[in-house]
Amino acid sequence: MTPSNVETRVKVLYEIAMAMGNTLDEKQLLSDCLKVFLRKFNGLLIAFYDQSSQQVRVSLPRRGMKPAYIEQLETLLADEKSKTAVSGFVESWLQHDGQLHYAFKVGAVGWLSLISSQPIDALTLGSLGPVCDKLATSIRSCRTNQQLIEQEHDLQAALYDLKKAQQARDSFLANMSHEIRTPLNGILGFLHQLEDTSLDKQQKKYLSIIQHSSETLVGIINDILDFSKMDAGKLTLASEPFHLLDCVTPIIELFRAKASQQGTCVEFIQQGHMPARIKGDALRLKQIISNLVSNAVKFSVGGHVSVTLQAKPSDYPSKVDLTLSVKDTGIGIATEKLMVLGQPFVQAENSTTRDFGGTGLGLAICKGLLALMGSSLQVKSELGKGSCFYFNWQAEMAADPLTLIKPKPSAALVVTTYPDKRILLVEDNKVNQMLMKAILAKMQIKPDLAENGQQAVEQFQNQQACYDLVLMDINMPIMDGVEATQRMREFEVETGCHRVPIVALTANVLRGDREKYLSHQMDEVLAKPIDMTKLYQVFETFLLDRAE
Amino acid sequence: MSSATTYFSDKTDLLSLSQGFSQLAQNPAIKSLLVFVADANDYDHSALDALLQSQSSTVIGGIFPELVYQTHSYHQGCLIVGLPYAINVQVIQGLSDASVNYADQIEAVFELDIQAQTGIVFVDGLAKRISALVDGLFDVFGSTLNFIGGGAGSLSFVQKPCLLTNQGVIMDAAVIGLLDQPSRLGVGHGWKTIHADHQVTQVDKNIIYQIDNRNAFEVYSEIVNPHVAEPITPENFFSIAQAFPFGINKLNGDKVVRDPIAVTSEGGLGLICVGEIAQGDFVDILTANADELIASAGQTTQKAYSTDSTQPPVINLTIDCISRGLFLKEAFSQELEAIQYHADKTLPIVGALVLGEIANSGEGYLEFYNKTTAIAVL
Incomplete structure (x- = not known):
């Protein structure tokens, strides 16, 4: 080989090597690479035989892969497969049609087979080892990438299934x-x-x-x-102004009464300049405090529970830094158990459930709610001496309490009577029918009864909507409460009747249910089991107003 | 003995072409028509459509910068070659469409068990994906067929309808005709290296932006200027560069010629070539004198005739590059005479000067060439 031919050989090998590694798609890589091989060697046919699948994966041209050719290749591979996988030229032979067949090992991934009408010199054949090695590396990279894609796909599928x-x-x-x-x-x-x-x-x-x-x-x-x-990440907190002490104090009072029955003393300490009103979710704050105080009382029979609410000025003038701690003289928690505390359905001791009851969900809920508030539940505890659960959060102070005052409904459980009022009770459940009739009887109301939405609509229309109130169950056979309400509202519009208050009585209490029913033109929603106080308040709202 | 019947006219009117069709239609032995029309004729496309659509024989052809008939090239006129063979002609549309997989398209239009030994392919020479089509042809048929053909179109480099089919005159497409007749093929160019070892380091398909990591035009100028009387500039680029094409190396020493035809100001004086170059390719700068090119044409003919024919041929189909014609000027007739000298003189020399040649040597990869002569004894 002359020097110029040597240079050409080096350049051509370089160009072939350049064609590799430009893509992570194995088929594209092989297609690009085989094409360059064929062009540069002026070959007639080239194929890549994949070692793992034991078949020709890509061949160029597509229609050139004759069965006899594959047979020859398979015969060669049968002999060579077991040999060491060193990349490069392995063997060549003259075919019956006078064309030359070259076989190259491509690392451990497969074989390259080239058919040419022109001989390839020995020096070039000997130099193809690194080129074949690079091809093997590129193929492995493609396969690794493919595995990653498949894993991602599997994860996506798993995520979908999980959702x-x-x-x-x-x-x-x-x-x-x-x-x-x-x-x-x-x-x-x-x-x-x-x-x-x-x-x-x-x-x-x-x-x-x-x-x-x-x-x-x-x-x-x-x-x-x-x-x-x-x-499920579906719980969101409200951000409404509320009176901080009005929120906290009743809980303490409630548990103080309960605790005194078991000889436990509950004290409430306020520290710092307490803001009157703050913004937040009063209901959820109550839930957190209730959980903590309830636990403290539960585990401190004959002991002492101290609830401390501390207010400190914040770096921001419109905000206040608050800390609430619940300290008890209860059984305490071992250090090694503190780690699992707050995990759902886990209690510090297996015996705890047996001795004190509870699902272990309370602290998990507290932790979750505090996380939504941007806070976290902290605990210090000593076995046999007691525990202190505490958290702090930064609250925005509500500026104008005057605009936030809402008329408080009467909390008195004095039953008002409404002997002249007509109520349509829509309820399919026999027990609940009896219960509501009993409750209404106390208020001297004898309701008309409908056992499903359709009956309710018919009665409503027959009576020309002359009811003072409709108590509407939601989940009913034949026609549900939502549709029945819609029909009643349509009837009111068509006939020009006055708008009758419709109150949903439902056991559907998940997030969004209340809003959904109100958006379907109901006037109020009461959850089952019915809170009697709320029921009386609703009656006062709708029936007393109308009586006036 | 089968023979072709040839009609040639150097007139530019469509009537001449029409008369040619009528004349050949009298011959019942003719089964297909190879049609070469000079771009200068500037036929009315509607009238040409109607004429082509009225032909009962299969038509495949194009509008080219010049025609080749016997030992002369013509920049006007028409040439119709009646072949006693049936040709299965299929059209591949969208030759500039980046989303088309040509191998899949070709595989779809030609049956898997099609009987064919020779392929004639004409492409819109100003389409953007000619190389992809050529790759697609090889991907499907490999070296099992001898292919010959080239790019139709105008030297004005304005893309317009230029491919002739029974459906009319079309553009941005390829017409592929397969015939079950053997052919003997010769491909050669005669260009020699004057400067080697330059690497194309930045390229976008057919536009070279960098050579050896420097501005392509600067590098090219430095190499070419010592060989020319007047320094090369973007303005005189076409006339000077036609004597100094690029050569892409193959392992066997062959070179695929790439013709730089213009300079683009976009991206900093890129060199526009007829045909693609791959990034990382090493290229030589080539040149030749007229005698070398003429001699090469003779050698190419000899190569085509070096194998035994299995069947009596009817034509010497000559696809030559227009840039060879422009480079050789009056001497181009000598190239055709050299072809005739080595060919069977009883067979007509028919063909065209094209915008890039498509051929395989009959024993290797199908390539899109520039400044190359391809001869099929068919």
Whole structure:
């Protein structure tokens, strides 16, 4: 080979090497590379035989891969497969048609097979090792990339499945919530009715136990729903002005009363200049404090619980730094158990559930709610001596309390009577029908009853909408409460009748349910089991107003 | 014995072409028509459409810068070659469309078991993806067929309808005709290296922006200027550069010639070539004198005739580069005489001067060439 030919050989090998590694798509890489090989060697046919799949993966030209050729290649590979995978030229032979067949090993990934009518010199053949090695590396890179793509695809699929499972869980929880609340509504409602009947001492005690158990059950269901929403990232906090001490003090008072029955002292300490009103989610703050105080009381029988609310000026004039701590003299928590505290369904000791009850969801919910507030739950504890749970958060102070005052509905449970009022009760559940009739009877109301939405609409139309109030269940056979309300509203518009207040009574209490029903032209939404105080307030709002 | 019947007219009117069609239609042995029309005729496209659509024989051809008939080239006129062979002609549209996979298209229009030994392919020489089409042709057919053809169009470098089919005159496409007849092929150019070892370091398809990591025009000027009387400038580029094409090396020493035809100001004086160059390719700067090119044409003919024919041929189909014609000027007839000297003199020399040649040597990769002579004894 003359020097000029040597230079040409080096340049051509360089150009072939340059054609590799420009793509991470294996088929494209092989196509590009094989094309350059063929052009530069002036070959007739080239193919890549993949070692792992044991077949020709790419051949150029497409229609050039004759069965006889593959057969020859397979024969060669059968002999060579077991040999060491060193890249480069392996063998050449003259075919029957006078064309030359060259075989090259491409690392451990496969074989390159070239057919040419022109011979390739020995020096060039010997120099192709690094080129084949680079091809092997490029192919491996493509495959690694492909694996990454596939893994990403699998992860996406898993994520999709997870979301679907989460949706299914949410849907299941919504259904179960409804299904559990409906009978609970009957239980709690009638317990309330039973309370007003003449009972002996033992019966009253049993009644009290049943009431307590039922309320605990409601609490557990609420916790599970809250945790589920939080876990799905669907729980958001309100940012409304509220009176801080009005929010905190009643909780302390409530637990103080309960604690005193077990000989536990609950004290409330305020430190610093307490703002009157702050912005936030009062309901959720109450929930956090209730959980912490409830735990502290639960674990400090005959001990002491100290709730401290501390206010400090913030770096921002419109804000205040608040710290709330709940310290008890209870059983305390071992250091190694502090780590798992706050994980859902986990309690510090397995025996805790047995001795003190609880689902272990309370602290998990507190942690989640605090995270939404931009805070975190801290704990200091010493086994046998007690624990201190505390958190701090920065709250925006509400500037104008005058504009925020809302008329407080009467909290009195004095039952007002409405003997002249006509109410349409729409309820499919027999127990709930009986319960509502009993409650309404106390208010001297005898409601018209409809057992589904369609019956309700018919009665509403027959009576020319001359009702003072409609109590509407949502989930009913034949026609649901939403559609029935819509029909009634249409009837009112068509006939020019006055607008009758419609109050939804529903066991659907997931996020968005209330807003949904209000947007469907209902006037108020009451959750089952029915809170009697709220029910009386609603009656006052709609029936007293109309009476005036 | 089968033979072609040839009609040639140096007149520019469509009537002459029409008369040619009529004349050849009298011959029942003719099954297909190769049609070469000079760009200078400037036919009315509607009338040409109608004429082409009225032909009962299969038509494949183009409008080219010049025609080749016997030992002369003509910048006006028309040439019709009646072949006693059937040609399966298919059109591939969208020759500038970046999204088209030409191999898939070609595979779709030609049956898998098609019987063919020779392919004639004409492309719109000003389309943007000629190389991709050529790759697609090889991807499907490989070296199982001898291909010969080239780029139709105008030296004005304004893209316009230039491919002749039974559907009319079309543009931005390729017409591929496969015939089940053997052919003997010779491809050669005669250009020699005067400066080697330059690497194309920045290129966008057919525009070279950098050579050896420097401005392509500067590098090219430095190499060429010592060989010319007047320094090369963007203004005189076409006339000087036609004597100094690029050569892309193959391992066997062959070179694929790339013709730089103009300078673009976009991106800093890039060199526009007829045909693509790959980034990283090493190129030589080539040159030749008239005698060398003429001699090469004779050698190319000899090469075509060096193999035994399996069947009596009917034509010497000559596809030569227009830039060779422009470079050789009056001497170009000598190139055609050299071809005739080495060819079977009983067969007519027919063809065109084209914008880039498409051919395989019959034993290697199908290439898009510049400044090259391709001869098929068919």
